[in-house]
Amino acid sequence: MRNLELGRSGAVRPLWSEADSLRERVADAPALFGFFSFDAALSQRASHGHLRTNPAARAALIRLCAAPNTRGAVISGRRVDTLQRRLRLHRLGYVGVHGAEVQNFGLRLVTEPDLEDAEQAICRLRKACARAPALQAPGIAIEDRVWALVLHLRHAATADQIAAAEHFGQLTAAEGLRLRRGNDSVQACTQGTSVGRAALGFVAGLRAALPVYVGAGDADEEGFAAVQRFGGITVHVGPPPRTGTAARWHVADCGEVIRLIHWLADARRRGQR
Secondary structure (H helix, E strand, O other): OOOOOOOOOOOOEEHHHHHHHHHHHHHHOOEEEEEEEHHHHOEEEOOOOOEEEOOOHHHHHHHHHHOOOEEEEEEOOOOHHHHHHHHOOOOOEEEEHHHOEEEOOOOOOOOOOOHHHHHHHHHHHHHHHHOOHHHHOOOOEEEEOOOEEEEEOOOOOHHHHHHHHHHHHHHHHHOOOEEEEEOOEEEEEOOOOOHHHHHHHHHHOOOOEEEEEEEOOHHHHHHHHHHHHOOOEEEEEOOOOOOOOOOOEEEOOHHHHHHHHHHHHHHHHHHOO
16 A cells, blocks of 8 residues: 655565565566666766666666566656667667557557647647746756657756746646656646556566566556556665655665666576576
């Protein structure tokens, strides 16, 4: 259950304290499908403030996908082609723009939203933003991801951030779009998108797979909830948030995620001998 008591992590436990029992589940599963949030699990914040791919992520994912009956997917609010350029891996599944864009080399069963309507709504929102003075303040930037519009606030003054976010939220609601909040950004997304739905579609394409979801943030909470329904393993990256999380375990940081991926690959190899 999700813990909502402020300041307490509730049932969220350090993953490595229960690694022995979890290893048996991973090794004995007929198949495994690992889902990893690019922003929270596979990237690091560089000194200039932008995210960069963890140098060890690619090698770790290659080992995991080479294990018997094992597949992986990377999930992000970014476009799929951006993720593919960062990782350069063709054996991965990719879920971009919070579930609006889905690509996989194997079978998947995913009900996608009406992307044509979503694109038109985002186009109207982009034009409305161009006419709004609050969104033209210094340091405010808008990024078009076709099925989502991202308002970047990091480099703006605090007062300008508040005004821009409030006005952007009003314009987003007027178009019937969903507002998502990230680190120093606000995103307008189509209502029908869900990373949890995409993850379940991938799992349905790999018979009897044990799903493992690793991430952090509001969008990944949808993935945690979906994977929990299948009895999967859910891992929050970083300290559990004060507002609670649907994840059952947590690891410290991105470096621990790389260790986790190798641990999964080793367990799969031992279990299939």
